Amino acid sequence: MQGLIFDIKEFSTNDGDGVRTTVFFKGCPLRCIWCHNPEGLSPNPELYERTEGCLDCGLCRAPCAHEECRTFGRCLHVCPKNLVRPVGRYYDVDTLAARLLRQKSFFDSMGGGITLSGGEPLLQADFCEALLTRLSGQLHLAIETCGYAAHEDFVRVVSRCDLVMMDLKLMDPNTHRTYTGVGNEQILANAKWLKTSGIPHLFRTPLIPDITDTEENLRAIANFVGTDRIELLPYNTLAAAKYAAVHRTFTDRIDPEHAHPIDLSFFQNAVLRK
Amino acid sequence: MKEPLKQLYNYYIIDRTHRSLRFACNIDFSAEFSAQKLSPEERMCRRFERVTALEIPRILPEEKIVLTRSVSNVGDIFTKEEWDEIRAAHYIHESGYVSNLSPDYEGMIRDGFEARYEDATPYQRRMMDAITNLCDRYSAEAKNMGREDIVRVFDRIPRKGATNFREALQFFRVLHFSLWLEGDYHNTVGRFDQYIYPYYKKDRDAGVYTKEEAFDLLCDFFLSFNKDSDMYFGQQQGDNGQSMVLGGIDENGNDCYNELSELCLKASGELCLIDPKINLRVNKNTPLEIFEEGSRLTKLGLGFPQYSNDDVVIPGLEKMGYSHADAANYVVAACWEFIIPGVGDDIANVGALNLPLMVDRAIRSHAAASSDFDAFFETVKSEIVSECDRIAEKIHDVWFVPSPFMDLLRKDRKYRNFGVHGCGVSSASDALAAVKKYVFDEKTLTVDHLIESMDKNFKNDPALLHQLRYETPKMGCEGGELAAEMSVKLLGAFSDALKGRTNCLGGIWRAGTGTAMFYLWHAAELGATADGRLKGEPLGTNFSPVLFAKTEGPVTVIDHFSAADMERTLNGGPLTLEFASGIFKEDDSIRKLAMLIKYFIERRGHQLQLNAVNPEKMKDAQKDPDRYRQLVVRIWGWSAYFVELDKPFQDHVIARQEYTL
Numbered sequence: 001m002q003g004l005i006f007d008i009k010e011f012s013t014n015d016g017d018g019v020r021t022t023v024f025f026k027g028c029p030l031r032c033i034w035c036h037n038p039e040g041l042s043p044n045p046e047l048y049e050r051t052e053g054c055l056d057c058g059l060c061r062a063p064c065a066h067e068e069c070r071t072f073g074r075c076l077h078v079c080p081k082n083l084v085r086p087v088g089r090y091y092d093v094d095t096l097a098a099r100l101l102r103q104k105s106f107f108d109s110m111g112g113g114i115t116l117s118g119g120e121p122l123l124q125a126d127f128c129e130a131l132l133t134r135l136s137g138q139l140h141l142a143i144e145t146c147g148y149a150a151h152e153d154f155v156r157v158v159s160r161c162d163l164v165m166m167d168l169k170l171m172d173p174n175t176h177r178t179y180t181g182v183g184n185e186q187i188l189a190n191a192k193w194l195k196t197s198g199i200p201h202l203f204r205t206p207l208i209p210d211i212t213d214t215e216e217n218l219r220a221i222a223n224f225v226g227t228d229r230i231e232l233l234p235y236n237t238l239a240a241a242k243y244a245a246v247h248r249t250f251t252d253r254i255d256p257e258h259a260h261p262i263d264l265s266f267f268q269n270a271v272l273r274k
Numbered sequence: 275m276k277e278p279l280k281q282l283y284n285y286y287i288i289d290r291t292h293r294s295l296r297f298a299c300n301i302d303f304s305a306e307f308s309a310q311k312l313s314p315e316e317r318m319c320r321r322f323e324r325v326t327a328l329e330i331p332r333i334l335p336e337e338k339i340v341l342t343r344s345v346s347n348v349g350d351i352f353t354k355e356e357w358d359e360i361r362a363a364h365y366i367h368e369s370g371y372v373s374n375l376s377p378d379y380e381g382m383i384r385d386g387f388e389a390r391y392e393d394a395t396p397y398q399r400r401m402m403d404a405i406t407n408l409c410d411r412y413s414a415e416a417k418n419m420g421r422e423d424i425v426r427v428f429d430r431i432p433r434k435g436a437t438n439f440r441e442a443l444q445f446f447r448v449l450h451f452s453l454w455l456e457g458d459y460h461n462t463v464g465r466f467d468q469y470i471y472p473y474y475k476k477d478r479d480a481g482v483y484t485k486e487e488a489f490d491l492l493c494d495f496f497l498s499f500n501k502d503s504d505m506y507f508g509q510q511q512g513d514n515g516q517s518m519v520l521g522g523i524d525e526n527g528n529d530c531y532n533e534l535s536e537l538c539l540k541a542s543g544e545l546c547l548i549d550p551k552i553n554l555r556v557n558k559n560t561p562l563e564i565f566e567e568g569s570r571l572t573k574l575g576l577g578f579p580q581y582s583n584d585d586v587v588i589p590g591l592e593k594m595g596y597s598h599a600d601a602a603n604y605v606v607a608a609c610w611e612f613i614i615p616g617v618g619d620d621i622a623n624v625g626a627l628n629l630p631l632m633v634d635r636a637i638r639s640h641a642a643a644s645s646d647f648d649a650f651f652e653t654v655k656s657e658i659v660s661e662c663d664r665i666a667e668k669i670h671d672v673w674f675v676p677s678p679f680m681d682l683l684r685k686d687r688k689y690r691n692f693g694v695h696g697c698g699v700s701s702a703s704d705a706l707a708a709v710k711k712y713v714f715d716e717k718t719l720t721v722d723h724l725i726e727s728m729d730k731n732f733k734n735d736p737a738l739l740h741q742l743r744y745e746t747p748k749m750g751c752e753g754g755e756l757a758a759e760m761s762v763k764l765l766g767a768f769s770d771a772l773k774g775r776t777n778c779l780g781g782i783w784r785a786g787t788g789t790a791m792f793y794l795w796h797a798a799e800l801g802a803t804a805d806g807r808l809k810g811e812p813l814g815t816n817f818s819p820v821l822f823a824k825t826e827g828p829v830t831v832i833d834h835f836s837a838a839d840m841e842r843t844l845n846g847g848p849l850t851l852e853f854a855s856g857i858f859k860e861d862d863s864i865r866k867l868a869m870l871i872k873y874f875i876e877r878r879g880h881q882l883q884l885n886a887v888n889p890e891k892m893k894d895a896q897k898d899p900d901r902y903r904q905l906v907v908r909i910w911g912w913s914a915y916f917v918e919l920d921k922p923f924q925d926h927v928i929a930r931q932e933y934t935l
Contacts, residue, residue, distance in 0.1 A: 010827025011870065019866045021829070052920050053899060059736050078737045082744045082824075103829050109876060110869040241920030274859050 002090040003127035006040055006119065008099070017140065017163065018112025021100060025118040025128070026088045029148050031181035032169065034208045034235065034254055038243045040119035045088035047072045048245050053081050060084045087246065093127070097134045104138060113140025113162070122149035125157050132160035144204075147187040147194075154190045164201040166191060168230075169212055171220035179211055188224075195228060202229040209235055209259040215266075222266040230270045232262060275544065278336040279493050285334060286501050287547065292332070293504070296346035299328055304353040315676045317351035319397040322456055322679065326404040331415040333424065339443055339495045340412055340424060341451045343502040348457070351675070364673035365778075367621055369507065371675045373460040374515065374607040374623065377453065377683035378616030380469035383445045386434035390682060397678040405452050406432055439488065442473040443495045449683065451502075456679045459507040460515030460608035463499075463550050464615040467520045467535040474534045485533070492534075492541045499549035512548050515608030521564065522555025523584050525602040531564060539567045539579070546574055553606050557584040558876050565868035572867065573858040575886040580610065580848055581871060586880045587612055590841035594782060596689060610788055610816075610846035610881055611693050617686040620781070621672070622693035622845060625665040626789070627768060628796040629702035630803050630813065632657040634728075637709065637804060642721040647714040654706070655767045662771040662783075665694060670778040690781035693845035696768050697792040698813040699761055700749045700820050704805035706760035707747045728802045731809045743806025743822060750819035750831040758834035769842040786845025787817040787880075811900065816883070818850040822900045824918075832874045840880035848881035849874070852905055855886040889928045892916060896924055 006026040011019055027043030028035075035041065039048055057080065064075035074084055091099075100114050107113050114135065121128050122145050132141055142163040147154065158164045168191065169184075170176040176184040194201050203225050207213040213235075221230070235256060243250040264270050275283060285291050301324060307317045330344045352360065360366065367373075382390070387402040394402065409428050416424035427444050436442040446466075453461045477483050483491070499516050506514035520538055521531040542552050554568050568579045582604075591601035591612060600614045607613045611622030636654040644650035669692065712719035719738070732739035747756040765787070772783035789796075793813040802809045805820060814820050817835060825831050828851050835849045857863060867884070874882050887905055895902035899917035916924060 008826070010829045011866070019829075019869055021827070050918075050920060057736075075737075077745065078740050080736055080739055080743075082740070103833070106829050106873050110873055112866075112869075245920070 001127055001130060002092050003096065003124050003131065004043065004045065004088050005091055005096065006088050010103075012115065017142070018107070019110055020112045020115045020142070021103065022115045022117050023096070023100070023121075025116060025121040025124055027123045028118055028120040028146070029123055029182060030120065030146055032206075033179055033251060034206065034211075036236065036242070037119065038248050038250075039087045039246045041248075042088075042246075043123060045071075045086050045090075046246055047074060048085050048087035049074075049247070050083045050245050052083075054083055055081065093130045093134055096131060100135065101138060107139055111140075113142065115142040115144060115165075116161075117144040120146055120148065122147075122153055122157055125149060125153035128157045129160065132157065136160060147190045148182055149186070149190065151186070151190060151193070155193065158194065158197075158199060158201075162200060164194060164199055165231075166194060166201060166203055168203045168205050168221050168224065169208075171217055171224065175211075175217075179208075191224070195226075202231060204231045204233060206233045207235055207259070207262065209254055209256055211254065213260045213262065215260070215263070218263070219266050222268070222270075225267070225269075227268045230267060232264075232270060232272045234273065235259065276490065279490065279497075279544075281336045282334060282494065282497055283545070286497060292342055292501060295332065296344055298347050299325060299345045299349070301349065303349045303351055304356070307351055308353045308356060314351070315395075315397050315678060318456065318676055319400050319678060321348065321351055322401050322452075323404045325455060326408050329408055329411075331408070331412040333412065333415055333419060333421065335419070337494065338423070338440070338491060339447050339498050340416075341408075341444075341447050341498070343451070343455075343505065346505070348455070351457075360673065364671045365669050366673060367624065369459070370673075372458045372677040372680050374462070374611070374613070374621070375458070375460075375680065375684075376462045376464040376605045376607070376613055376615035376618065377449070377680060378685050379446055379449055379464060379683065381616065381685060382449060382683055383431075383442050383469065384435045386436075387432050388434060394682065395678060398682055401452070401456070401679045402432070402682070405448060409448060436473060438482065439470070439473045439477040440491060442470050443491065446470070447495070447498050450498075452679050453683075454502065454506060456677055457675065458677050458680050462515055462605065462607060462613075463518040464605045465520075465522070465530075465603065466518050466550075467532060467538055468530055471532055471534045475532075478533070485537070489537050489541065489544075492537050493544055496538075496541045496545055496547070496550065500547050503549055513608070514549065516549045516551055517553055517606050517608060518550035519553045519555060519582075519605040520579075521560070522582075522604075523557060523588075523602060525599040529559070531560075536567065539571055542576075542578075543571050543574060546576065548576060552579040553582060554579040555582050555584055555587075555604075556871075556875055560872070560875070562865070562868050562872060565871045566864050568871070569864045569867040569884075572853075572884045573855065573864065573886055575855050577883065577885045580606070581875070581882040582606065582610075582612070583875050583878065583880050583882075585875070586840050586878050587844065590844035590880070593841060594691070594784060594844065600688070606846065609790065610848055610883075611786065612844060612846050614689060616684060617688040619684070619687035619779075620689050620691045620693060620784075622691075622784075623788075623790060624669055624692040624694065626695035626697050626792040626796065627658070627661055627665065627785075628697055628792070628799060629658075629764060629768070630698040630705060630800055630805075630807075631796065632661060633702045633705045633709075634800065634803060637705075637721065638725060641709065641713060641724075644714075647710045650709065650714065651706070651763060651767075654764070655771070658767050659771045662694070662775070666775060666777070666783065672778060690777070690779035691784055692777045692779075692781060693784045693786055694772060695786050695788045695790060695792055695845070695847065696765065696843060697789040697796045699764065699787055699817055700757075700823075701803060701805050701807055701813050703757045703761040703764055704746070704748045704820060704823075705803055706764065707754075707757040708742050708804050708806075710760070711746065711756065724804060728804065731802045732806075739806055739808075741806075742804065744824070746806065748805070748820060748823045749834045750825035751823050752826050752830070754826075754830070754834050758837040761834070762838040765838045765843045784845040785843045786847045787840075787843055788845065788847025789813065789816050814850075816847045816850050817881075821902070828870055829873070832870070832877060832879060836874065836877040836879040840878065844880065846881060848883040849879060850883045850885065852885040852887050852902075858886060892924065892928050896921070 004026040007024040009022045012022040059078045060074045143161045144165045146167045173183045413428035431445040520535040588601045635657045640653035747753045749757045768785045775783045797812045905916040
């Protein structure tokens with residue numbers, strides 16, 4: 001069994017307790033219009049091609065004999081600036097676990113641990129479960145998830161985590177469908193289960209101007225989470241260029257000027273991130 | 275910043291009014307001294323007397339610690355012809371004037387000039403008289419202004435030893451001022467929080483100052499390092515060696531970090547000036563809070579504190595022959611070389627070894643004939659030995675311009691060791707990893723083809739360039755353990771090559787990991803290298819990944835750069851990690867950075883420098899991305915390598931940095 005990973009980042013300081021290494025799983029069932037990780041959307045390896053600094057030397061377009069280059073129609077092993085790269089690499093559980101355990105001594109003495117993120121890790125639930133089982137008891141394990149997964153998959157994966165960070169984006173099912181491509185029924189069902197599961201967890205809401213940051217939506221979220229901890233994450237407008245690198249179009253329908261002032265008083269246990 | 279300090283800050287730092295009041299000294303000392311055939315000592319003494327006499331006391335109403343240079347230029351004591359003669363007969367280090375020492379401020383501040391008079395040379399007496407006279411004129415000026423507080427300080431010092439905190443600070447200023455005026459440079463500050471602490475504590479215990487009042491006085495004092503610093507000699511503005519060392523353990527292993535250490539860190543943060551440059555001595559038991567205090571300073575983007583690890587440095591110095599008590603009292607020279615205050619007479623930066631060049635020579639001379647990698651590495655070793663021979667042979671008959679005043683602040687000359695920088699450790703280690711992997715283990719690359727490709731700057735084989743540059747194990751990068759292993763061998767070979775040698779002053783040779791400006795100079799001596807570095811590209815600064823490496827992150831970088839036994843290559847030279855200042859936006863980032871530093875110390879790394887990078891640097895990075903591969907920026911909940919971001923991202927981050935700073 002293999003997992004498709006698009007990045008591993010050390011010293012992540014906003015993905016759970018302590019200093020963490022974040023593993024980004026490739027592939028996501030949602031299509032949030034504000035997504036800032038477009039290279040995590042497709043569940044397949046793809047070409048990540050930057051243009052900034054390109055010498056137009058044409059080397060990457062010349063035919064090559066590498067097996068792995070064939071699907072891309074470009075040579076991945078020749079760019080003098082390293083601008084043409086595959087994004088998405090398959091790991092087996094042992095290799096990835098070994099990579100993460102290498103820094104066990106760091107996590108042991110400093111706190112922190114591993115965070116599974118994405119994309120959406122639950123799209124690769126079997127691999128997640130196997131990886132978490134392998135690392136269980138050795139590292140502090142956290143997951144960042146949108147919660148859109150079959151209930152059985154959600155339960156078997158998050159039950160193996162020490163911390164679950166789950167998104168709550170929009171409470172209205174129709175609006176949720178409009179902006180993320182899917183309804184929120186499954187997500188809310190999983191969230192309800194999580195609330196009573198006894199597993200340490202927190203919720204997160206990205207503050208997308210005029211979409212998620214409306215008073216109506218935030219009040220509904222506040223109602224839902226009750227006394228559970230929730231983090232509100234401000235919107236950032238930087239996604240467009242990354243979209244081009246993975247040959248996607250950024251349909252920017254978000255106007256940062258329309259950001260609503262955030263009223264934390266709706267919430268019982270909320271933090272507004274910077 | 276409070277009002278009296280703000281006034282001083284505006285005057286000295288913003289408006290720099292004092293600079294416009296300086297006047298030139300038009301005396302042609304060298305011509306005059308040469309015509310009179312004066313001895314070097316007489317020249318140094320006479321110039322000091324003459325310039326000191328020209329100095330005009332100026333005191334600002336808000337100022338407590340006084341003495342500001344008013345003479346803008348001081349000519350050399352030798353003519354060009356005399357220098358040619360001297361250089362023909364001697365090895366002259368840099369400018370020839372004494373530098374990079376840590377003077378014994380402690381003893382002089384305690385004793386005062388009068389106690390030293392009897393044992394002093396006539397030159398030293400004249401110099402002490404000259405500076406005492408200037409202090410008297412300051413005192414008279416203070417009296418005119420009704421500043422009895424200043425008058426009282428000069429009633430005591432420098433004739434007699436200091437009895438309180440204020441006198442001790444003013445005495446330091448007098449001594450530091452005198453050393454620069456004498457012509458010595460890179461005059462370091464040493465363990466300021468140790469030798470000043472008794473005066474501080476006495477006044478605090480007696481209730482003379484609240485902690486806050488003591489802090490205000492300390493800020494006034496810290497400003498004094500920045501009054502004349504534009505006149506201090508260096509490679510670049512700011513390269514002036516005013517390094518202050520805080521914390522650390524004593525010879526019995528007791529932690530010496532005290533309330534004054536804490537105030538020094540805070541004063542540096544309050545003023546946000548590049549001087550004094552703060553160094554923190556730490557060890558595996560140092561509490562996280564101290565690393566947090568340091569990280570708050572790092573956040574400001576000044577590039578310090580720099581951390582030195584007592585757990586490695588003290589035993590390392592002892593192994594080189596320093597006594598335990600002296601080793602425990604170590605400080606850093608102008609940059610990072612470990613030296614001993616008051617008794618050290620080391621030339622810590624006498625030469626530099628171009629490590630990538632050693633690997634390159636070995637590839638060209640012997641790789642094809644080597645049966646396996648171990649045999650090949652033997653030739654790398656002998657190249658290093660030959661180069662160390664050449665460095666050592668060049669340095670004989672060392673001569674320094676006499677420095678009578680500095681000699682007053684030397685208790686002894688116990689250590690006369692020479693330090694050699696090891697430049698390009700990562701580039702050389704990565705090249706060795708490539709050779710081992712492709713030439714010897716996998717046998718997919720022939721030595722001839724590698725040499726031809728390096729000679730052609732890889733124009734003949736872009737795929738090889740890509741492979742060596744981006745797909746081969748590198749220190750700090752994924753799979754870089756092989757390169758880290760090579761660094762262990764390489765640094766071991768460097769250390770062994772200098773071991774057992776005696777220098778021309780009877781001391782030993784010390785191998786280090788610093789580069790100074792050699793990361794540019796040595797790069798110019800190289801063509802393209804086997805790590806995929808192109809001709810003309812600079813090497814990494816000090817002990818850090820190559821500039822085009824896409825590192826796994828700071829934890830892996832620390833792991834790889836603490837692989838070697840740093841006690842063996844202990845001349846100094848820090849691992850340098852750069853963070854964009856935006857990374858500090860999160861509330862708990864200070865604590866997390868502190869943990870990272872603590873991890874480095876626990877891993878027995880020897881020295882660490884962290885930079886919070888500013889927008890100017892990012893603009894440079896846009897123009898020259900390959901030089902800034904390690905630059906990490908925080909976008910919001912995620913971090914990225916700055917140069918990997920497309921331009922709109924970069925522009926945005928720059929704009930945001932400017933906004934938040």
